[in-house]
Amino acid sequence: MHMRLTNNEAFIRYVGANHKSDYSRLDDWVLRLADWKAKGLKKVHFFVHQNMELESPLLSAYFIKKVNSSLDCDLHIPATLGDELSLF
Secondary structure, rough: OOOOOOOEEEEEEEEOOOOOHHHHHHHHHHHHHHHHHOOOOEEEEEEEOOOOOHHHHHHHHHHHHHHHHOOOOOOOOOOOOOOOOOOO
């Protein structure tokens, strides 16, 4: 698969390996998205998937924090099992 921006919208299916390298690979994607944004990227659909789906919200929260910081976004960060959950 080529890694070039061909229009102003991208769909990325990120497949994690349930390994600590998932985080550095997500960091690489943040850098690539910043580069693509500078080249005209307007919309991103980023789907996080891995064989042990319980970890996907953790990876997603990590990725969104990085994107918000690096690309000046204000995306909602999902609650994870480690967060305090309360109805009140």
